[in-house]
Amino acid sequence: MTPVTSFAGKRVAVFGLGASGLVSAQALVAGGADVAVWDDHRPGREKAAALGLKLEDLVTADLTGYDSLILSPGVPLTHPYPHWVVVKAQAAGVEIIGDIELFVRERAHIAPDAPLIAITGTNGKSTTTALVAHLYQTFGYEVEVGGNIGTPILALNPPAKGRVHVIECSSFQIDLAPSLNPSFGLLLNITVDHLDRHGTMEHYAEIKERLVAKADVAIIGVDDDICAGIAQRLRGQGRAIVPISILHPAIPDGIVLEGTRLVRKSGGQASTIADLAGIPSLRGTHNGQNAAAAVAALGPHGFELELVQEGLRSFPGLAHRMEEIGRRGKVLYINDSKATNADAAEKALQSLDDIYWILGGRAKEGGIGPLEPLFPKVAKAYLIGEAAEPFAKVIGEAIPYEFCGTIERAVDSATRDAEASTTPSPIVLLSPACASFDQFPNFEKRGDKFREVVLAKLAEPPKT
Template sequence: MTPVTTFAGRKVALFGLGGSGLVTARALRDGGADVLAWDDGAEGLARAAAEGIPTGDLREADWSSFEALVLSPGVPLTHPEPHWSVRLAQGAGVEIVGDIELFCRERRARAPGAPFVAITGTNGKSTTTALIAHLLRAAGRDVQMGGNIGVAILSLEPPSESRVHVVEMSSFQIDLCPSLDPSVGVLLNITPDHLDRHGTLEQYAAIKERLVRGAGLAVVGVDDGPSRAIADRRGAGLVRIRVPHGPLAASEATGEAVSARDGVIRDADGTPLADITGIGSLRGAHNGQNAAVAVVVARALGIESEDIRAGLASFPGLPHRMEEVGRRGPVLFVNDSKATNADSTEKALTAFRDIHWILGGKAKDGGIFPLVPYFERVAHAYLIGAASDAFAATLDGAVPYTRCETLDVAVEKAAAGAAASGAPEPVVLLSPACASYDQFRNFEVRGDRFRDLVRALP
């Protein structure tokens, strides 16, 4: 754990006692702060009581006594309207911060030169974060990985000159981190997301930009308009990343960007840096971007090219993100349960052919209509869950499909269909393009169930 000593002897309000909130309360307490915590749910309050964290309804507190409000990133700061705790803090002139801001202040107090890599973007954050951490660990570095990837940052070991923190950050977390100053800041991409929490795409992009604005080195994917504009404003201390399609991109021709094309990552001058062709955990153009970013970051932190190449080859990937879970003869089984919308599923459909596609669940707006251009890659579709009727209507006449209702039936039928297809490497792909909530508690449970069903096949 990283005790937060920068608030020692001062009173701090904390709202939100989920996993990261509870860790933050402990870190503040252990660092000497006087913490008063609250949550709208009884479960969080009970966990705090069990940990000996003082609790009290912040609506009844004397806000003039607080130095700061530490807010959980899941609690609305601005949209659709500020949470009541936010309004109380603003009314009293109390600053509002999150746990990563506390880490940043602790880093400046303890070890201002400690390596700190922060990663954001609409898509690909978790894979890129895990890949950077893997390359550094494989080269023998002391690495702490956390943040939005599922490990509270203050649960990690404290910053030091010999330890690298690799931290995934959502827009919610960036919004609560006004002094964010990583050694290396990564912005992968920006597409519309979380507009219910940020109001407009422009505001969402402005929040993302803060991560690279304060970074010592900025690494920015420039394949979308908002990210290109951010890179142009950054100026010095910038590496651009391009994943060109079709004819040579202008940025490649002028030597402006590190690029990833057809599995080969090249420096801005065209020098090959790495080849990810044949690495199953890094299939697809989107993983070309992820790998190019990871290579640039590893080089910036002094990792040798030979160690980078070995680390790429040994990267296991992340669970539920195009995870290869097994083979039966020529049939490859891929768990992409994390694909809860069409945009995510598109990445998987572009990475394979001869696909026996398991999809369905609780549909998002737009359904699978945006995926029509990729239907020619699908040999057969197997429908599960509440979206079956809507998805059948989109598939009708374009892709043969079978209604399976449940995942166990779909796996059995897809495995049999793929085995009988005669294709050299058919793929049974769980990439639902849907939330899981109609049949599973979350996408992890759905992916675990798929993995178990595959392993149980004869």
Template structure:
């Protein structure tokens, strides 16, 4: 854990006692702050009380005594309306920040030169975060990985000049980190998501842009219009920007993914970095962009060479993101539970053919309309969860579907259909294009259940 000393001998309010909030409160106490915590969930309060934290109903305290409100990233800051704690804090002139901001301030206080790599994007950020950390580790660095990828940032080891922190940042976390200033900031892409929390695409993109705007070096994917505009603006302002592309959209120097390989492009010259052919964990153009961004990060801080190619080939991949669980007869079973929207599911559909597709859950805005051009790759669909009937209407007669209700029904049926089909190299793919919350608490639990069923099927085959 990182003791946060920037609020020593000051009073701080913490709202939200989930994974990051609980650790945040403990880190502030360890740093010498007087911390008052609250959560609307009684179980969370009891856990905090058992850990010795001071429980205080923040609805009935004098907010003028607080130096800051540390807000859980899952709590609305602006949209659809500011949370009541945010209203009270602003009325009292109290700043509202998050755990990423606390880390940044502590880093500046104790180790301002400590390497910090921060990654964001609508899709691909977890894979890229894991890959960057893996590359640093293969080169012998002391690496800490956390943030939105799973481990709260303040649960990591403290920053030092000999230690690299690789941190995934959601838009919610960036919005609560006004002084986020990484050594290298990575912005992969911006597509519609979380508009209920940010209001408009323009506001959402502007929040994402903050991460790279204050970075010493900015690595930006330029394959969508929002990110291309952000890269162009930062270059015009004199920022150090390395562009990355998997769609031939790069203007100027940078890293490109073409024909299954990564190249450094300088002027008209292409220098091979690594051939990714046969690297299953980095299958598809979207992973080509993720890999391009990862090597661009190391290039930005002066690390190049053969070690990068070796590190890319040894990357095991990320759980729940195009995770190859195993073979059931001739069928490959793939867990892509992290595909919680259509844009993420598109990446998986583009990466395979002869797909027996398990989809559904709680639909995001737009459903699967944008995936219609890829319906020709689908052998059959297996619908689960709340979105089943709406998705069936979108699919129409493009491919046959089965209404399965649950994953437990869908996976055995899809596996049987796949091995009984005449199709070569069939793929049973869970890529739901939906949130999991109708049937599972999170996409991890959904993916874990897929893997559990898949391994039982494989064992019994």
């Protein structure tokens, strides 16, 4: 845990008692703050009481006596409308921040030069976070990994010289971290997402930009117009920028992907960093972008090519992100449950061929219309969840499809058809292009179900 000593003697309210809220309250108490906690829901309050935290009903409390309100990133700050506790804190003149901000202030207080690498983007941020951490471990560093990727940031060991913190940040967390100033800030991409919480693309992009705006070095993917504009704006302000690109290998400076090779461009010169061919965990051009960003985040270590190449080759990848489950005869099964929107699913479809595609769930804005150019790569689609009917209308007669309803039936049908195909390497791919909330609490549970069903299938003898 990171005790928040920079808040010693302050009176702090914590609202939202999920994992990060509970850890934030404990870290503040450990640092000497006077802390009161509350949640709209009884289970959260019961967990807090069991941990010995002081409950105070913030509905009736006078917030003018508090120095700060620590808000869970899951609680609406601005859209679709501010939560009642936000309105109340603003009326009382109380700052509203989150756990990332607490960590940033503690770092400034006890170890301002401690390495902090913060990563965001609409897609790819979890893989990039894990890869950055893995590369630093390859170089022998003590590495702490957390944030949006799973472990709350304040549950990690405190910042210290030689200890690298690699933190994934969602837009919700960045919105509550006004002082965020990482050593390396990584902004991978920005596409439509979370507009229910941010209102407009302009607001969403402005929040994402904050992660790199104060970074010592800003590493920015320049393949979408919004991020390219952010890079240009920060460069104009004199900030240190490292562009990364998979679409524009001719850029004069930065790290690009040429075929399967990562190439560093500098002053008109080009040098190969590594070849990603044959690394299953980094399959696809989207992972080329992730790898380029991760190598850039190594700073001077990125020029130590032997260790860089070793780290890339040994990266195990993440569950639910182009995760190879196994083979049954000639059929390969891939779990890409993290593809909760069309942009993420596009990456999987682009990197594979002869696909037996399992998709559906709760559709997001835009549906699968943007994926139509990739339909020729799909042998057949297997539709599950709420989106089955509207997705079938989009598919039309472009490719065969089957209504399956559940992952179990989809795996059975896709296996049957893939085994019957005359092609040498068919792939059964779960890449839903949807949220999971119609059938599962999160994409992890959806991917776990797919893995469970596939592993049972692999235990059966393949048909001959």
